[in-house]
Amino acid sequence: MRQRIVRAALVAGVAVLALILLLSTCGGGDADDPEGASGPAPTASARAGTGPATRLTAPAAYDTARGWELPDLAGEYALDPVTGLVAHLERSGDAGFRLRTVDVVTGRPGWTGRPFHPLGEPGAVPHLLTLAEDGRQYFVVWSYGTIGGDPLTPASSLVSLDVYDAADGTRKRVEVPWPDAPIVTATGPGVVVSDGKARSAVVAPGTGEVTRVPPARLGHPKGCAPCRTLTEVRGMTPKGLLVSGARGFWVRGSWSSRDRAPAGADPASGVPTAFTPGHVLARWQHRKGAARAATHDIWAVHDVRTGTPLVRVRCHRPAIEPGEYPRAVTSPGGRYLIAGSLAFDLDARTGRCFENPDGTAPLTLTTVTDEGVVYGASGARGPADALAGGGTPVLIDLAAGVPRALAPSVRLPEADVAGVGLFRWTDPADRVHLIAYPRRD
Known part of the structure; x- marks a missing residue:
């Protein structure tokens, strides 16, 4: 059949060019093939080189006349600063999805994953994570639901994970039987599936191997009876699982808080409040009788491999309850870490809590660049609200440490990497746009 098409194309001259263009947009392989990705496929929604169609009111550092735009995100996206790729979900066929990548600087398409159908209720959108293991970067798409089942046989519930090598899109599928709705995180060298308590499974992205640690073998510190209550698996570190209890946290077989x-x-x-691939942010109470013990807490960033506290800062109480702490965000190069109203320079070993002297009006910090420029908002209900335009936007140069209010209409970047800011915006038709503006020269 292909030979007949080619012979016809040779006669029809112009049709040859059309055929070549058509073939260049198609990739081979099967959805369940371990390779699981095609070569670069043009993404019509990525307007590389022509500038984005949407011009938001961005901070002055960004040039809104240049960049690129994805105008209809189907759920989440993930940024890998090592490969410089942005991965995003795209709808494909009837209730299906595929994972596409674009270059964060140019917007040019990278590799494209094969279509798949996630588990879950009709209309459910899968989740997207990124992580690193042994010097390789991965994107992970996961969903949860049931399969099978008939009047005589109960359905099986499981977590389905598609693990993509960020370098070339090579894919492997891993299925983990799981009885209830899971919590899935990827802040370490493995994907952790947990129940929010002591039950967990860890998926190694390179091999797909699944490891389970029974709750009784989580390595509770000797002499800490309270640690055996409220036990919760928090994530994976290079030394093992990070676990917390009522009166501390630890890495099994390595160190204890x-x-x-x-x-x-x-x-x-x-109390561990946030976890990044290299660090744990924890809240501590002062020793009894210490100055400001009744009004302030100590916040410290710990090295995740050793547990060593690297830098600390004091903030007013009350702190919000565990489970509601804002996530920690690091700059692409790893020097800076922000969370809520806290900002740390891990190289200089300095930190600051951005709040009034009496503890009122703390800032909500959302984004930090490799140059130590932080974006956030005052009066926002949280990071999501600040990124959606809530509160009054602010900019902080950590070298100076003085917040500067921006115009109320300014939208904040969700991330900044390789000199490009990423902005998310929802249009009046409820379509989600991902827009990239480069920083001005």
Whole structure:
């Protein structure tokens, strides 16, 4: 059949060019093939080189006349600063999806994954994560639901994960039987599936191997009876699972927070609040009788491999409850870390809590660049509200440390990498746009 088409194309001259263009947009392979990706396919929604159609009111550092735009995101996106790729979900066929990538600087298409159908209720959108293991970067798409089942056989519930090598789109599928709605995280060298308590499974992205650690073998620190209550698996580190209990946190077989308390802190008061691939942000109470013990908490960034506190800062109480803490965000190069009203320079070992002297009006910080420029908002209900335009936008140069109010109409970047800011915007038709503006020269 192909030979007949080619012979006809040779006669029809112009049809040859059309055929070549058509073939260049198609890739081979099967949806369940381990390779699982095609070569670069043009993405009509990425307007590389022509500038984005949507011109938001961005901070002055960004040039809104240049960049690129994806005008109809089907759910989440993930940014890998190492490969410089942005991965995003795209709808494909009847209730299906595929994963596409674009270059964060140019907007040019990268590899494209094969179509797949996620688990879950009709209309459910899968989730997207990124992580690194042994020097390789991965994108992970996951969904949860049931399969099978008939009047005589109960359905099986499981977590389905498609793990893509960020370099070339090579894919492997891993299915983890799981009885209830899971919590899935990828802040370490493995994907952690948990129930929000002591039950967990860890998926190695390179091999797809699944490892389970029974709750009784989570390595509770000796002499810490309260640690055996409210036990929760928090994530995976290079040394093993990070686990917390009522009076501390630890990495099984490696270190315990009771031996890693920052100066001035009660060693039995540590609560991990946020976790990044290299660090743990924890809240501590002062030792009894210490100055400001009744009004302030200590916040410390710990090295995830050793538990060593690297930098600490004091903030007013009350702190919000665990489970509601804002996530920690690091700059692409890893020097800066922000969370809520906290900002840390991990190289200089300095930190600051951006709030009034009496603890009122704390800022909500959302984004930090490799140059130490932080974006956020005052009066916002949280990071999501600030990124959606809530509150009054602010800019902080951490070298100076003085917040500067921006115009109320300014939209904040969700991320900044390789000199490009990424902005998300929902249009009046409820379509989600991902827009990239480069920084001005």
